[in-house]
Amino acid sequence: MPNREYESEYVRPHAAAEPSAKDPGSGGAAMSSAGSSRSGGAIGASSGSGGASAGKARRLQTDESKPQAANSRPLRIFHGPVNITGIGRYLADWQRDQGAVSDFIVFTDATTRQNHHYNLHLERRSLPGRLWAMLRLFFNCLGKYDVFHFYFAKTLLPFGLDLPILKLFRKRIVMTYCGTDIRLYEVETARNPYASLLPAGQFSPDADRRKKRRMRWEKLWVDRFTAVRNLYAHATRVIPPDKVERDLEINTTVDISAYEPQEYRTGRVPVVVHAPSSPAGKGTEYIEKAIESLRAEGRRFEYRKVHGVPNDEAHRIFREEADIIVDQVLAGGFGTLAVEAMYYGKPVCGYLLDEVLEWHPDCPVVNCNMDDLKDKLVELIEHPEERIRLGVAGRRFVEKHFSREKVNRGVWELYHELLSGRRSGR
16 A cells, blocks of 8 residues: 555545445445345345436425325335346435335345345246246235336346336336446447447347347336436437436435545555456456556556455445546446545546536546546646545535435435326326
8 A cells, every 4th residue: 555645735624424334325334134124025035235307407305295294104115126336225225214115126146235135046046946036026026115116127027027017006117227238339339439349248239129129118118217327328219308317317326424535645656446347348458558558668656456356345445545546448438436436535537428528517537548548647647636636526526416315315206206197107
């Protein structure tokens, strides 16, 4: 770990909270157990390890408008059945705090977060056993929940066969798209000069046909869709724009109150950190070529690749050791890693499409691609004062756009508008 000798004039006027070992989305608190009195049980599941119209600003929900104020039966919400950067758990825990029954249930969980409430562990079952477990869960959930919030185009039954049944029983359905589930080759290659370098498995003309067919099915039944800014064009290629949220990006949420840098510091020998969830999708090969070129020039820095390590350890590295964090150089947007890095007051490098910058003109991510990453890193390595300036700007950006309270209240209001029939969930 480098010697922390360089400090800035940016010192917070009040004492900061103690850094939490938990990741920022969790609010720094220990995750509630699966046996919570609000959570109920899912058949065949095991407990986890803890852990208006589109385009208009959503009104904040007040305490008086909680569902149980008008009805003794609390709002019941399902999240799942896949774990994408822990989103389902973070939303569910906040909703439990509002008095709702909200559970995050997954079929399997190979992530480092492991923050589900329940895990069916389908990977341990035979094919007939998997189908039987899915059916049992579906019928159990059908009688229990009012709102179904799905992620990554995954639902409770194969091929989305549960969607028309859920609608028949007047359930409200929200789908959060996350990345390769809807990224279309025809859209990306027309706007992104680096699209051809993205992994080909789920990114090709053939894959486009499969994705469009699935999305056309989903648009028949799902009430509202959400997608991060660099995926909006993909979603609206098939989904009517009035069904896709423009002002609600829920793929990342952080609890601002859980951690706040007391001082913004950076090392004299900076540590460059890259933490790819998918090395091929993030352009790790090209990032490390730039790193090797910088080493050959004799630049003074350290490089650390963080991949496959426990979530708490990754966040410790981001918080305590990193001076510069490189996100990705191919996909054209920013996601969980970039937001969490800015939450910790760290400068971030990543490739951003024009439409992302148009939507977030105040975004302080250093916009770079595989061709100019090396030059952008030289600027940051050689100028510690710029690292600190960007760290401060990043923290303020996250406070403004991605606070846990703001995002969660936006989702909460969406559910209530759907249930009240003010949106397309009639």
